[in-house]
Amino acid sequence: ETHxxxxxxYQANQPDRCYHCKEExxxxxxxxxxxxxxxxVAYGVNADDTLDFRPGHRAAMxxxxxxxxxxxxxxxxxxxxLSKMAGLPTWDRPASACLASRLPxxxxxxxxxxxxVERGEAALRALGFHQFRVRLHDQLARVEIAQEELPRALGPEMAAAIARELKSAGFTYVTLDLEGYRQGSLNDSLRRS
Structure with missing residues (x-):
């Protein structure tokens, strides 16, 4: 168990938050x-992970x-x-970073x-979406959904269902990010600095 x-x-959620988590x-x-x-001890960092800001890698080293x-x-x-060829049932499971990565x-x-955030993402999963993030901005949910799933999310009935379910989960406002799901999108603020 970790703490x-x-x-x-870690609580302060500065850009080195992942370092403190991985250190623990x-x-x-x-x-x-x-x-x-x-x-x-081994962990699953891969070549694609080197393309983004990964302070947890320092703790691993x-x-x-x-x-x-x-x-x-x-x-x-x-x-x-390789996972598919080996018959692993998780070969196509969507990436799932820690929930703290949804907070600015x-x-x-x-x-x-x-x-x-967990309740919001459970609601999207129940609506049949596969690759997404619910980014928390105060009481606003900024929903990122994979580009290939965006047309479905933008339909009037589905958009209303998303808003209803996320408000039911506890959000006051619900927005759909038109750029879609982007891994590490909250790191955009670091790139602009």
């Missing part, structure tokens, strides 16, 4: 690996965590293909905010 939500540096995670995993006789997919130079599509930097990470 990153008890760490003020790898500290716990190091101890667990030692107790169970494992020689190393500090803990000497292995990165076999990155070391092999494998991209996300290549990993999906500087917005305190709390159980309540994470729960609100």
């Amino acid at each position: 990153e939500l008890e760490n003020p540096a 995670l790898f500290s716990v995993l190091d101890q667990l690996a030692q107790e169970r006789g494992f020689a190393a 500090e803990h000497r965590v292995l990165a076999p997919l990155l070391d092999a130079g494998l991209s996300k599509p290549e990993i999906r293909l 930097y500087g917005t305190e990470v709390t159980h309540e905010r994470l729960s609100l």
Whole structure:
């Protein structure tokens, strides 16, 4: 069990938030690996992850965590293909970053905010969407849906259903981001700085 939500540096949700989370995670995993006789800890960072801001990777390096997919130079599509060929049932599962990545930097990470985002994303999943994020901006849900699913989301009946379900989940306002789902879109503010 990890306790990153008890760490003020994590709660503050600055651009290095992922470092503090991974530091906690790898500290716990190091101890667990030692107790169970494992020689190393590995994680699933891949070549595509190097294209975005990844402060958690620094914690992995500090803990000497292995990165076999990155070391092999494998991209996300290549990993999906290899997983499919191996018959893994998760080969096409959508990427799923931690819920704190839905909060803009500087917005305190709390159980309540994470729960609100989780309820919002559960509502979108129940409506049949596959690749999406609910980005929290105060009480506003900025919904990012994959480009190929946007036409369905923009239909009047579905748009009304999305708004109704997200308001029922606890949001006051609901918007649909016309740029669609973009991995790491909250890092756009870092790129502009």
